[in-house]
Amino acid sequence: MKVVILSGSVYGTAEEVARHAESLLKAAGFEAWHAARATLQDLQGFAPEAFLAVTSTTGMGELPDNLLPLFSEMRDVLPAAWRGLPGAVIGLGDSSYGDTFCGGGEQMRELFAELGINEVQPMLRLDASETVTPETDAEPWLAELIGKLRG
Numbered sequence: 001m002k003v004v005i006l007s008g009s010v011y012g013t014a015e016e017v018a019r020h021a022e023s024l025l026k027a028a029g030f031e032a033w034h035a036a037r038a039t040l041q042d043l044q045g046f047a048p049e050a051f052l053a054v055t056s057t058t059g060m061g062e063l064p065d066n067l068l069p070l071f072s073e074m075r076d077v078l079p080a081a082w083r084g085l086p087g088a089v090i091g092l093g094d095s096s097y098g099d100t101f102c103g104g105g106e107q108m109r110e111l112f113a114e115l116g117i118n119e120v121q122p123m124l125r126l127d128a129s130e131t132v133t134p135e136t137d138a139e140p141w142l143a144e145l146i147g148k149l150r151g
Ligand SMILES: Cc1cc2nc3c(=O)[nH]c(=O)nc-3n(C[C@H](O)[C@H](O)[C@H](O)COP(=O)(O)O)c2cc1C
Pocket: 008, 009, 010, 011, 012, 013, 014, 015, 055, 056, 057, 058, 059, 060, 061, 062, 064, 092, 093, 094, 095, 097, 100, 101, 102, 103, 128
């Protein structure tokens, strides 16, 4: 199964989590691709069968700049081929921001819903106030996701 990993990061933490997810998915036998600077065309060329989004939050609940172009393209085009595919989101944030905690991840969830991507497990929220080891903290959640994608 081909799994595309979309990532949005300002300082590199979410990027690290995305890279770790890519290696775990590959080790589990998936064809995982971390589409760090991909365009919509690149993504459609890969023909994903499942989606993982890993994004931090900046500003007041906003997506990092490096994810915005792809996010907008996906939202403008809403590729029909992706309807019904499984997906899941890892949101990074800081609970000290209150209401906007993991707002970037929430925006990805909304896009997945618009795309008809089926969120197969609840968003993982990684809180910078609580942890300095987000990659290892994501491992149990990723193991669960791997189980679900295997069906
Ligand atoms: C300027 C700035 C604004 C932020 N705004 C939010 C926010 O609105 N909500 C949130 O949950 N976290 C917010 N954060 C926290 C980051 O999302 C968090 O530290 C995350 O781990 C950073 O990941 P990154 O290194 O991939 O960018 C903000 C951080 C900075 C520096």
